[in-house]
Amino acid sequence: MSLAATASGGLDDRAVLGRLCCLALGAVLAVVSLASLTFGASGVDLWSVGGAILRGEEGSQRDRIVLLDIRLPRLLMGVLVGAALAVSGAVMQGLFRNPLADPGLVGVSAGAVLGAVTAIVVGSALPVWVIGWTGIYAVPVAAFLGGWASTILLYRVSTRRGRTSVATMLLAGIALGALTGAVSGLMIYAADDGELRELTFWGLGSLAGASWAKLAAAAPAILLALAATPLLARGLDALALGEAAAMHLGQPVQRIKNAAILSVAAATGAAVAVSGGIGFVGIVVPHLLRLMIGPSHRWLLPNAALLGAVFLVGADILSRSVIPPAELPIGIVTAVVGGPVFLWILLRSHGVVDL
Amino acid sequence: MIAARGLRARLGRTEALRGVDLRARAGAVTALVGPNGSGKTTLLRRLSGELDGLGVVTLDGAAIAGMRPWELASRRAVLPQATRLAFPFTVIEVVRLGLAAGTEAARGGIAEAALARVGLSGFESRLFQELSGGEAQRVHFARVLAQVWSPVLDGHARWLLLDEPVAALDIAHQLEVIGIARDYAAAGGGVIAVMHDLNLTAMMADQVVLMAEGRVALAGPPGTVIADRPLSAAYGCAVRTGETPPGPFVLPHSCGCG
Structure with missing residues (x-):
């Protein structure tokens, strides 16, 4: 990327770029959202049905349900989950000072998936009276708890006398991910056919199960985590120089690390709980943005939320349109789109990206 | 005034400090030397x-253990021996990281002035990761300067704590950094610098603290500390010092170790 070589031009240019990028992504998100509401297997037209609803006309009951109870919650979930995954990735990378760090990498997602898989397999073996009161929340809550538990475990392992070692955390995360992955594999091995279909959903990720109830379960945790991240921007910038230097610069390092870990656990746990293990968003989105607007977290974090939402809603449209009326798991789409883009970025920018 | 009493520190199993007392006053450059x-x-x-x-x-009489990170950061800046930077920040972005704590940050233009002070005007939009080792060290020095830009603020002296600030630099830039440190002290600020080169130390310091095995072996003006006997004892090899107009100089001439 070429920057104007005028004195003090670098940062100013990038700050302007960051602001422009926010506006542009906001506009793109609006367009993609409309497309997501318009497109669908049922052939319901957004403009006529939406117009009828806005004018207060009765219209077709089926059309209303398709638009308001299927497409709208699905769109909102795509926006929330995409933003949560991308921002979690950016925060984790800032914390670990490594562009490859990702909740998927340090075992947070794997822990959440294990929670979900356990709930599906063990849950179906339990008597009905136990399952009865947990209802449809059993799987999301278990995924959420799995994400939390693995984050806390990871944190305990890598924190000594109030200081978190990033290197230990990264290595422990890889070990934890392998372990939870193995237990998930064991669960899947023990599963019957009906459970296997549901487990595939968790492994690959999908927005197909979107509903207002799931949205209500996930939204508070994700919105709270997203609202907290702007407070972390300065601290994460300072952490790029290392923990000692961040402390020298006046940052309350341990508190920043705690807040970052908590918000990542909340956002990732909630996202995995409602949509399964959707990969690549947390790595590709922040990486792409750093190349475009620079690594300063003040603009990276809001842009990551927007681009993450655009990416996931776009991938969802693709996943619904490849083999209609069936749909691909969205995790396959994000991997197929994200993998080559990621490789292309790496090939194109070697020498600039410090891995 | 930065004062230390009875400092002990362990690094793993090694006892790195075994009871250090130290007084460094603002308006002077204090050098820490030793093997x-x-x-x-x-x-x-x-x-x-x-x-x-x-x-x-203690910093002006107040224990630093009780100070908040931002409070400490507005009173002193620290240049470590080596700093690794993650992510492709530009030079001016790195220098501006130093402004985070500064109460004068609102005044603007400090980052640019600090960069000019270390002779790197025109490097603003260069990527930090594409700089040479010496240039990178000078950018960090500019960042540290920007953090405590005014040597005295609200009646309090501010401090530069520098760990081998000239180690990666060529002689011209070594002299430049030494000049900046001397100017900072002359304007009322405090400077404490870990130094390796004893000749540059003699040129730079008002007070020299000679360390050996986790203790202060000798502290005083360069003329007293940079002398044959204390240096030979601390470094374990014979040295001969001499005098040129600005101060003493050192020639290591035969290694008596082992």
């Missing part, structure tokens, strides 16, 4: 508040 592993860097980390341990460090 490798004598505890210079550990002492600087204790003085900056980065490392905990037994003993008390």
Whole structure:
């Protein structure tokens, strides 16, 4: 990327770029959202049905349900989950000072998936009276708890006398991910056919199960985590120089690390709980943005939320349109789109990206 | 005034500091010298508040252990021996990281002035990761300067704590950094610098603290500390010092070790 070589031009240019990028992504998100509401297997037209609803006309009951109870919650979930995954990735990378760090990498997602898989397999073996009161929340809550538990475990392992070692955390995360992955594999091995279909959903990720109830379960945790991240921007910038230097610069390092870990656990746990293990968003989105607007977290974090939402809603449209009326798991789409883009970025920018 | 009493510190199983007392006054440059592993860097980390341990460090009479990170950061800036930077920040972005704590940050233009002070005007939009080692070290020095830009603020002297600030630099830039440190002290600020080169130390320092095996072997003006006997004893090899108009110089002439 070429920057104007005028004195003090670098940062100013990038700050302007960051602001422009926010506006542009906001506009793109609006367009993609409309497309997501318009497109669908049922052939319901957004403009006529939406117009009828806005004018207060009765219209077709089926059309209303398709638009308001299927497409709208699905769109909102795509926006929330995409933003949560991308921002979690950016925060984790800032914390670990490594562009490859990702909740998927340090075992947070794997822990959440294990929670979900356990709930599906063990849950179906339990008597009905136990399952009865947990209802449809059993799987999301278990995924959420799995994400939390693995984050806390990871944190305990890598924190000594109030200081978190990033290197230990990264290595422990890889070990934890392998372990939870193995237990998930064991669960899947023990599963019957009906459970296997549901487990595939968790492994690959999908927005197909979107509903207002799931949205209500996930939204508070994700919105709270997203609202907290702007407070972390300065601290994460300072952490790029290392923990000692961040402390020298006046940052309350341990508190920043705690807040970052908590918000990542909340956002990732909630996202995995409602949509399964959707990969690549947390790595590709922040990486792409750093190349475009620079690594300063003040603009990276809001842009990551927007681009993450655009990416996931776009991938969802693709996943619904490849083999209609069936749909691909969205995790396959994000991997197929994200993998080559990621490789292309790496090939194109070697020498600039410090891995 | 930065004062330390009874400082002890352990790094793993090694006792890096074994009871260090120190007084460094603002308006002067204090140099910490001594052989490798004598505890210079550990002492600087204790003085900056980065490392905990037994003993008390005070800044103008107040214990730094009770100060908030931002409060400490507005009074002193620290240049470590080496800093690794993650992510492709530009030079001016790195220098501006130093402004985070500064109460004068609102005044604007400080980052640019600090960069000019270390002779790197025109490097603003260069990517930090594409700089040479010496240039990178000077950018960090500019960042540290920007953090405590005015040597005195609200009646309090501010401090530069520098760990081998000239180690990666060529002689011209070594002299430039020494000039900046001397100017900072002359304007009322305080400077404590870990130094390796004894000749540059003689040129730079008003007070020299000679460390050996985690203790202060000798402290005083360069003329007293940079002398044949204390240096030979601390470094374990014979040296001969001489005098040129600005101060003493050192020639290591025969290694009597082993």
